[in-house]
Amino acid sequence: MEGFGAKILFEIPLFDGIPVTETVVNTWIIMAVLTLFAVIATRKFEAVPRGIQNVVETLVDVLTSFTKQTMGEKKMVYAPYMLTLFLLLAFSNLLGLFGLRPPTADLNTTFALAMLTFFIIHFNGITKKGPLTYAKGYLEPMAFMLPLNIIGELALPISLAFRLFGNIVGGMIIMALIYNGLASASAAIGLSFAPILQVGIPAFLHLYFDVFAGLIQSFIFIMLSMVFIGNAYD
C-alpha cells in the first residue's frame, strides 16, 4: 500500500548503504536557511536597529522574557536553546507551505527532540537535587507507586514526540487527501490535464494546518519543555 512515510531519496554507499530520506534532506535545507539567516542577520549590528536587526532583536526579546516568565530568573541559560528549538520547529512545520514534506512529520525527528528534553530533565534532576533525593522522588507518595512513577516518566518524551508528530502528520494527510480529491474533481469535469480546482481552495487549509497549527505546536513543544525542565529543578 502506498503510505505517507518519508521517501528514500538516495543511499550513501557506505557499509550496507545508508538510506537518506526526504526528512533528512529537508532538515538540511532548514539548517542551511537558518545558518544563512544567522550569519546575514547578525553581521552588522548598530545601536539603532534597522531592517532585519529588528526581527532578530524581537525574536530574542520575546523568547528571553517568555523563558523568564515560565522558568524563572535562575534558569535563563535555557533561553538560547529554546529559541533554537522554536526556530527549527517553526521552520520545519512551515515547510509544508512550499510543498515539501515537513521533517516533523517523521517520528524520528520529533522523538530525537523529545529525548533531548528528557535527558535535560533527568540530568538536572540528578545533579541539582542530588542522586538520593532524585531516587526518593520515585517512591513518592508511597513505595509501591514506583512502577507507576517510572511509567509516568517514560511517557513524557513519548507524549511530547507523538503530540507534535500526530498534529503535523494528521494535517499533512488531510492536505494530501484534499489535493487528490480536487484532482479527481477536476478530472470529472474534463480537466484532467490541468487540475484547475487545486488552485486557491487549499490555501485556507494551508493557513490552518501549516501556519496556525504549525506555529501553535512549536510553541507548545517549547512551552512543555520549559515547564518540565523547570519542574526538574525543585
Next chain:
Amino acid sequence: MEAITGRALILACSAIGAGLAMIAGIGPGIGQGYAAGKGAETVGRQPEAEGTIIRTMLLGQAVAETTGIYGLVIALILLFANPLINLL
C-alpha cells in the same frame, strides 16, 4: 461468491479498527472546548491577565490532547504500517 482471503479480512478489519480508534477524538474535543470556554470566562472577568490565561489554557489543552493523538497514531499504524498483516 469468491471466498474472503485472510489478508483481505485483516485489511478490512484494520480499516474498521482505524475508524473505531478515532472515536478517541471525542474526549479531547470536549475537554479542549471546556478549557477554552473557561478561558473565555476568565478573560471576561480579568481582561488584564489575558496573556497568562491564554498560555495556561494552551498548556492544558496540549496535555488534554494527548489521548486523542494516541488514538490518531493507532489509526495511522493500522492503516499504513499494519503489524497484523505479517502474522499470517
